[in-house]
Amino acid sequence: MRWTLVCAPVAPSRLIVAAEQEKARYVAIDPKDADGYAWEWRPAEDKTVGKWAECFGNPSDVRPLPGGKLLVAASRGGFACVDMLTGRPDFFGVVRAANPHSVELLPDGVVGGACSAGNRIVLIAARNCPLDPERQRQEESATLEQAHAVVWMPGRDRLYAIGKSQIVEFLYDGTNFRIVETRRFDFAAAGCGLWGHDMVRDGDGRLVFTTHDAIGRLDLATGTVSKVEDLK
Numbered sequence: 001m002r003w004t005l006v007c008a009p010v011a012p013s014r015l016i017v018a019a020e021q022e023k024a025r026y027v028a029i030d031p032k033d034a035d036g037y038a039w040e041w042r043p044a045e046d047k048t049v050g051k052w053a054e055c056f057g058n059p060s061d062v063r064p065l066p067g068g069k070l071l072v073a074a075s076r077g078g079f080a081c082v083d084m085l086t087g088r089p090d091f092f093g094v095v096r097a098a099n100p101h102s103v104e105l106l107p108d109g110v111v112g113g114a115c116s117a118g119n120r121i122v123l124i125a126a127r128n129c130p131l132d133p134e135r136q137r138q139e140e141s142a143t144l145e146q147a148h149a150v151v152w153m154p155g156r157d158r159l160y161a162i163g164k165s166q167i168v169e170f171l172y173d174g175t176n177f178r179i180v181e182t183r184r185f186d187f188a189a190a191g192c193g194l195w196g197h198d199m200v201r202d203g204d205g206r207l208v209f210t211t212h213d214a215i216g217r218l219d220l221a222t223g224t225v226s227k228v229e230d231l232k
Helices: 050-056 188-192
Strands: 005-010 013-020 025-029 037-041 059-065 069-074 078-083 088-094 100-105 111-115 120-124 138-143 149-153 158-162 166-173 178-186 199-201 206-210 214-219 224-230
Touching (some): 013 059, 050 078, 050 088, 078 100, 100 149, 111 158, 120 178, 149 199, 178 188, 188 214
Parallel strands (some): 059 100
Antiparallel strands (some): 005 013, 025 037, 059 069, 069 078, 100 111, 111 120, 120 138, 158 166, 166 178
């Protein structure tokens, strides 16, 4: 079983949300509960998703959004914004480039995705046709070898993506539906190893990421990459 974990504040307790590949579902776990599972979403059982359920095989990413929403992705192409209260997606889509590992919601509602096998960062206008993937505009906007995670930094208004050896900073140009590279940070040269995998904001204006060899941190104020811990 493989998990992607992040903490999500849900009153009155804190839950852990996870993408579980074994059962092709997304779950919320309450550490204080003996059973553990407090919530789940199984795309294969959701009539809203219908024929697109097979695109949610190999769940790969899940992250909390304001208002009790979860943004989820699957390696077979599917992504969705799921309302934990109703258990239904506000919108969903399918990434055409190969193996999307992570998606991020941009300020105007466009979804950015990192596709590892496709080596692409893609943009999808999912909310324009929220339940009809075939009509959603989609562009492969940038190339990044082994693209695995995307994170939007609100204070900097930039999109960051991690790949094989570097984290790349992009300016999002919503008017022209594209992203433009502005900087690169070499985490391999900083001793963090290769094959960037997951990446999150740490709440202090920095990015924390994993590779196959370590946990690292990028301080965006100084542009410094440092290794936090060796972890295979």
